[in-house]
Amino acid sequence: MDKPGPKERILETASRLFHQQGYNSTGINQILEEAKVAKASLYQHFTSKDDLGVHYLQVSRQEWFAGLDQWTGKKKSALQKLLACFDFLEYAMQQNGFRGCKFINMLSEIGDTSPVMSKAILEHKARLRNYLKAFIQDALTSQSAATIDLTGDAIYLLFEGAIVESKIYKQPWPIQKARDMAKLLLSQR
Structure with a gap:
């Protein structure tokens, strides 16, 4: 099975964190760190936190x-x-x-x-x-x-x-x- 790409890892991590700790309590840096993705990858796939x-x-x-x-x-x-x-x-x-x-x-x-x-x-x-x-x-x-x-x-x-x-x-x-x-x-x- 292929390893999920950056977009999938960002979305999976954000989904888990948004549901567990809330949207406002979840920062972009935490998502990036836990997804093991660079900030450039985030903005390549999502235009903003709202877009995410x-x-x-x-x-x-x-x-x-x-x-x-x-x-x-x-x-x-x-x-x-x-x-x-x-x-x-x-x-x-x-x-x-x-x-x-x-x-x-x-x-x-x-x-x-x-x-x-x-x-x-x-x-x-x-x-x-x-x-x-x-x-x-x-x-x-x-x-x-x-x-x-x-x-x-x-x-x-x-x-x-x-x-x-x-x-x-x-x-x-x-x-x-x-x-x-x-x-x-x-x-x-």
């Missing part, structure tokens, strides 16, 4: 949806697929030590200082919302569009809230409860 942050968010989004697809792809019904999203979330949160959502964490650090990163975060959340809503639409085929939309948003908010609460408590129970509530919401329709 955007790449981090893009890679995180690809990994997130690949994981979701893997977990939901094994299920047959729309309800099973939706519930598998919560199962994947529980697994992912346990794997990352209950550090929370990379996107929410990044937004809480950058605020309005980086429109390009804010846009990447919003795109991720919109895609996740639509991803969940697609399963809800398939599960509630006999319901009105308004009911499907409202139920979809309720379940999306349960999902997002479960991320935050799971991070706070450093336990999976908020995700498990949100999963149960999502199942109950769909069974009552």
Whole structure:
């Protein structure tokens, strides 16, 4: 197997550090030192720390949806697929030590200082919302569009809230409860 090049080492190191210690607490010099890359290599591949942050968010989004697809792809019904999203979330949160959502964490650090990163975060959340809503639409085929939309948003908010609460408590129970509530919401329709 080939040794990762400078760009890959920079991105892997930045991704690990951004998620473990935060974007604002991670300096370029630390990334370069741990990636064993010269500063010239960094600016050859990334125009700024914000550009590196955007790449981090893009890679995180690809990994997130690949994981979701893997977990939901094994299920047959729309309800099973939706519930598998919560199962994947529980697994992912346990794997990352209950550090929370990379996107929410990044937004809480950058605020309005980086429109390009804010846009990447919003795109991720919109895609996740639509991803969940697609399963809800398939599960509630006999319901009105308004009911499907409202139920979809309720379940999306349960999902997002479960991320935050799971991070706070450093336990999976908020995700498990949100999963149960999502199942109950769909069974009552």
